[in-house]
Amino acid sequence: xxxxxxxxxxxxxxxxxxxxxxxxxxxxxxxxxxxxxxxxxxxxxxxxxxxxxxxxxxxxxxxxxxxxxxxxxxxxxxxxxxxxxxxxxxxxxxxxxxxxxxxxxxxxxxxxxxxxxxxxxxxxxxxxxxxxxxxxxxxxxxxxxxxxxxxxxxxxxxxxxxxxxxxxxxxxxxxxxxxxxxxxxxxxxxxxxxxxxxxxxxxxxxx
Amino acid sequence: xxxxxxxxxxxxxxxxxxxxxxxxxxxxxxxxxxxxxxxxxxxxxxxxxxxxxxxxxxxxxxxxxxxxxxxxxxxxxxxxxxxxxxxxxxxxxxxxxxxxxxxxxxxxxxxxxxxxxxxxxxxxxxxxxxxxxxxxxxxxxxxxxxxxxxxxxxxxxxxxxxxxxxxxxxxxxxxxxxxxxxxxxxxxxxxxxxxxxxxxxx
Numbered sequence: 001x002x003x004x005x006x007x008x009x010x011x012x013x014x015x016x017x018x019x020x021x022x023x024x025x026x027x028x029x030x031x032x033x034x035x036x037x038x039x040x041x042x043x044x045x046x047x048x049x050x051x052x053x054x055x056x057x058x059x060x061x062x063x064x065x066x067x068x069x070x071x072x073x074x075x076x077x078x079x080x081x082x083x084x085x086x087x088x089x090x091x092x093x094x095x096x097x098x099x100x101x102x103x104x105x106x107x108x109x110x111x112x113x114x115x116x117x118x119x120x121x122x123x124x125x126x127x128x129x130x131x132x133x134x135x136x137x138x139x140x141x142x143x144x145x146x147x148x149x150x151x152x153x154x155x156x157x158x159x160x161x162x163x164x165x166x167x168x169x170x171x172x173x174x175x176x177x178x179x180x181x182x183x184x185x186x187x188x189x190x191x192x193x194x195x196x197x198x199x200x201x202x203x204x205x206x207x
Numbered sequence: 208x209x210x211x212x213x214x215x216x217x218x219x220x221x222x223x224x225x226x227x228x229x230x231x232x233x234x235x236x237x238x239x240x241x242x243x244x245x246x247x248x249x250x251x252x253x254x255x256x257x258x259x260x261x262x263x264x265x266x267x268x269x270x271x272x273x274x275x276x277x278x279x280x281x282x283x284x285x286x287x288x289x290x291x292x293x294x295x296x297x298x299x300x301x302x303x304x305x306x307x308x309x310x311x312x313x314x315x316x317x318x319x320x321x322x323x324x325x326x327x328x329x330x331x332x333x334x335x336x337x338x339x340x341x342x343x344x345x346x347x348x349x350x351x352x353x354x355x356x357x358x359x360x361x362x363x364x365x366x367x368x369x370x371x372x373x374x375x376x377x378x379x380x381x382x383x384x385x386x387x388x389x390x391x392x393x394x395x396x397x398x399x400x401x402x403x404x405x406x407x408x409x
Contacts, residue, residue, distance in 0.1 A: 013284055013304065013306070014304050014347060015302060015304065015347070015349075019302075020301075020302035020349070021301070021302075021349050021350045022301055022302070022349050022350075023299060023300070023301040023348060023349025023350045023351055024299070024300040024301065024349075025297065025298070025299050025300075025351075026297070026298050027296050027297045027298075028296050029296070030295075030296050179349065179350055180349075196300050200291055200293075200298040200300055201298070
């Protein structure tokens with residue numbers, strides 16, 4: 001009788017609704033001093049890795065809303081966004097990229113071809129980093145551990161492309177994840193998730 | 208020679224006591240267990256638990272004094288709403304679900320006040336138990352779960368009373384304060400349990 005009651009009660013425990021599985025994760029490089037970071041550039045497109053459920057015709061709006069949400073949060077943190085098509089007179093301190101993933105991937109081991117296949121068309125040279133090109137890949141500090149994120153994850157990476165190691169690893173110094181329904185399109189929960197990434201990362205603040 | 212004499216007298220005394228307790232050489236017991244986490248254990252699950260059980264066996268070794276074993280289980284659970292959890296350089300936020308399970312296997316001693324009286328209807332008792340606790344701590348945040356489990360040493364004083372139902376059956380209730388010491392990945396825990404059950408004399 002006791003075990004039946006226990007099993008019955010177990011059914012009532014844990015996440016009951018899909019939105020209760022939404023997860024926001026942020027990580028940062030403990031060896032990096034964020035204090036001096038003032039400017040950033042951010043491509044005006046979300047990278048879809050590899051292909052996600054959002055229809056092509058909906059992506060323009062998706063990109064616009066998501067990038068605006070991220071940019072507003074960086075502005076609140078005291079960052080200045082340099083335009084992508086700037087004259088190159090001022091190099092940004094960091095680059096911020098946004099990607100959307102729907103399949104199982106690992107943060108420490110980026111999706112095969114992730115960098116080159118999907119990001120090579122970014123104009124790194126125009127941002128002041130002409131040495132970044134084919135064969136380069138983002139690099140998460142090993143002590144971050146392996147974090148597997150499955151369906152529907154929006155990833156915001158902050159990259160500091162000046163301390164590239166001999167294996168062409170470009171260091172990621174901050175990483176925000178929203179794991180939930182991101183791959184199905186715009187949703188208030190995802191926008192709140194983006195806000196939460198910054199709320200729980202006070203070390204990013206320049207104010 | 209003096210020590211041998213004392214030992215013989217002690218054995219005779221115990222034997223006499225057991226003889227007078229011929230109808231209550233011991234108890235087997237089964238109980239429903241409720242619980243409440245205390246102190247830092249509230250961080251693991253801060254809601255009243257109605258999920259638990261206990262099985263016990265005890266045998267009288269002297270007048271009104273029994274030794275035995277208690278095997279029990281307590282399950283604590285809390286729905287925390289939106290929470291953040293920070294560990295090292297990583298912060299997680301999401302809907303929080305917290306679990307704490309304790310399965311102690313304890314040696315226990317109990318002293319019954321007035322059980323030796325033939326017409327005893329209500330018998331209070333005090334006791335203390337000690338032994339191994341199997342603990343499982345689990346925290347779920349959104350789609351991520353953190354879990355630690357392992358064995359730890361602990362002890363548990365208790366106070367309670369029992370009410371005679373018939374010649375051999377008693378209803379009992381007791382309250383036990385469990386203290387579990389930190390061990391490996393398992394943090395120190397304290398929780399209070401209230402048991403309601405039946406003791407059968409043999």
